Amino acid sequence: MIKADVIIIGGGATGCGIARDLALRGIPHCLIEKGDFAAGTTGACHGLLHSGGRYAVNDPIAARECYDENQILRRIAIKCVEQTGGLFVRLPGDSKRFRELFLRSCGEVGIPTEVISSTKALDLVPNLNPEIEEAIKVPDCSIDPFRLCMLNIRTSQLRNNLIFTRHKVTEIIKSHGRCIGVKATDQSTGEAREIHANIIVNATGAWANMIASLAGCEVPMTLAKGSLVITNHRLTNMVINRLRPPSDGDIIVPNEAVCLAGTTSLAVENPDKIGIEAAEVDTIISEAGRMIPHFNNTRIIRAFSGVRPLLKSQKMDSHEISRGFRIIDHQNGMYSIVGGKLTTFRLMAEKMVDTIMASFNLKRACETAAIPLDGQEELSGYPLSKRLADMKDIVCECELVNRKEVERIINQTGTRNVGDITHRTRLGMGPCQGGFCTFRALGIMNDMSVVSPEQSMAMLRDFLQRRFRGIRYALWGDQLREEQLVEYIYLGILALEKPK
Numbered sequence: 001m002i003k004a005d006v007i008i009i010g011g012g013a014t015g016c017g018i019a020r021d022l023a024l025r026g027i028p029h030c031l032i033e034k035g036d037f038a039a040g041t042t043g044a045c046h047g048l049l050h051s052g053g054r055y056a057v058n059d060p061i062a063a064r065e066c067y068d069e070n071q072i073l074r075r076i077a078i079k080c081v082e083q084t085g086g087l088f089v090r091l092p093g094d095s096k097r098f099r100e101l102f103l104r105s106c107g108e109v110g111i112p113t114e115v116i117s118s119t120k121a122l123d124l125v126p127n128l129n130p131e132i133e134e135a136i137k138v139p140d141c142s143i144d145p146f147r148l149c150m151l152n153i154r155t156s157q158l159r160n161n162l163i164f165t166r167h168k169v170t171e172i173i174k175s176h177g178r179c180i181g182v183k184a185t186d187q188s189t190g191e192a193r194e195i196h197a198n199i200i201v202n203a204t205g206a207w208a209n210m211i212a213s214l215a216g217c218e219v220p221m222t223l224a225k226g227s228l229v230i231t232n233h234r235l236t237n238m239v240i241n242r243l244r245p246p247s248d249g250d251i252i253v254p255n256e257a258v259c260l261a262g263t264t265s266l267a268v269e270n271p272d273k274i275g276i277e278a279a280e281v282d283t284i285i286s287e288a289g290r291m292i293p294h295f296n297n298t299r300i301i302r303a304f305s306g307v308r309p310l311l312k313s314q315k316m317d318s319h320e321i322s323r324g325f326r327i328i329d330h331q332n333g334m335y336s337i338v339g340g341k342l343t344t345f346r347l348m349a350e351k352m353v354d355t356i357m358a359s360f361n362l363k364r365a366c367e368t369a370a371i372p373l374d375g376q377e378e379l380s381g382y383p384l385s386k387r388l389a390d391m392k393d394i395v396c397e398c399e400l401v402n403r404k405e406v407e408r409i410i411n412q413t414g415t416r417n418v419g420d421i422t423h424r425t426r427l428g429m430g431p432c433q434g435g436f437c438t439f440r441a442l443g444i445m446n447d448m449s450v451v452s453p454e455q456s457m458a459m460l461r462d463f464l465q466r467r468f469r470g471i472r473y474a475l476w477g478d479q480l481r482e483e484q485l486v487e488y489i490y491l492g493i494l495a496l497e498k499p500k
């Protein structure tokens, strides 16, 4: 049996942020995640470090939190954030009244804005629709959610706290009505572990009610699925938002080699049972195409979706539900933390750890806003072209990942899962979506004797199935042609069977 002061369930941005904060305040803890870090909503998000502009009109408190955190993350997470800046563009027919309301609301919240002419906007983003009436500049950024989680958890790892990925919590252990620990199953070996602690933090986002129910409690939530599509290159170097009330398909975010456009919002019951509907992809492409017309003839390389863990609300339209967060004290040694945004994860963690410190009767102030994230010095950061300088033995051409980097991750994590390399290096996240680099990475794992040839073939099969589930929504034109080439490589040269 393992013992810590605090158990955190969930390794998304919220859980990893809480772990870092606890580490800096010297509280021994154990984080348990059923997949890899960022395996849930965090890894399925748009990657927008909000300026707060999107929420200024309907949700000023969340907007202010976003703006403050945006300023903090630019400083402490320099290698995760690309300071792109953002534009809210007004298309012909978009309400002028909303424009006034937007500017006034941003002003009240304290978000700096600058109205620029369409000509100036087109100078900044030449691919913009030339018919835009005007644009408003805001301090939006692009952020890498995977890197953000890995760097947050690094502080806990460096201070010898316990981190279990690919371990699913299946039971909350109770004694005299109090939660005193959890049982978790290793997803690779089936081995069960028992971990005890004084406090349990449920940071499982969209799964929070499932975990709470293991302890006989409830977390009232509205689950809203959102889908996104990825283009094969950057169509804009700035974040582009539509100047209208939050709606489907109104944001385009550049991220490294690609662009992400979305999103949608549909109520769902179960976060493990979500799919993408063709109509969502159509809506996103046509709405994005109104802001950047090239969207209509650019290769879409993939679609994916995630589930927003929103606070329960009477509002019918999930676009209108608050992006604020809440800490629920279940009065039995377990806390749940739900709602919020990726942008506000650090603040959520700070408030959660303040609550934990108070319950331990300990005083030590939060330092996460002042201290830069550990481990950034060994990362290249943005932009992508910087990485080309000393590149040898390239494994992934799209994201410029070389053999040395792949070997470093394998040695550092001892992973037997190619997805873990992807989350830590961006291998396979670019235009070919792993088509040309996954088998190379598996070859390296073979050379290093981490996996056997039989295991790597099974992993390759699993990877192709997962990849195809996202790619099949984007199969037309050049993308279809490239996909056929990839298919010939895997079916013809590597003799794998067709994905189902």
Ligand SMILES: Cc1cc2nc3c(=O)[nH]c(=O)nc-3n(C[C@H](O)[C@H](O)[C@H](O)COP(=O)(O)OP(=O)(O)OC[C@H]3O[C@@H](n4cnc5c(N)ncnc54)[C@H](O)[C@@H]3O)c2cc1C
Pocket: 009, 010, 011, 012, 013, 014, 015, 032, 033, 034, 035, 036, 037, 038, 039, 040, 041, 042, 043, 044, 045, 046, 047, 048, 049, 050, 167, 168, 169, 170, 203, 204, 205, 206, 207, 211, 224, 225, 226, 227, 228, 262, 263, 305, 306, 307, 308, 309, 339, 340, 341, 342, 343, 344
């Ligand atoms: C489509 C979409 C786009 C978005 N875009 C943005 C954006 O651009 N900017 C922004 O600020 N916010 C965005 N958000 C919101 C943001 O992504 C989420 O609010 C945030 O990532 C939630 O993080 P989390 O750590 O609370 O939850 P999650 O990231 O979901 O983490 C919960 C973790 O718990 C784990 N877990 C669940 N059950 C168990 C178990 N039994 N045992 C162990 N582990 C378990 C899961 O595997 C998961 O990794 C977006 C959301 C969606 C859906």
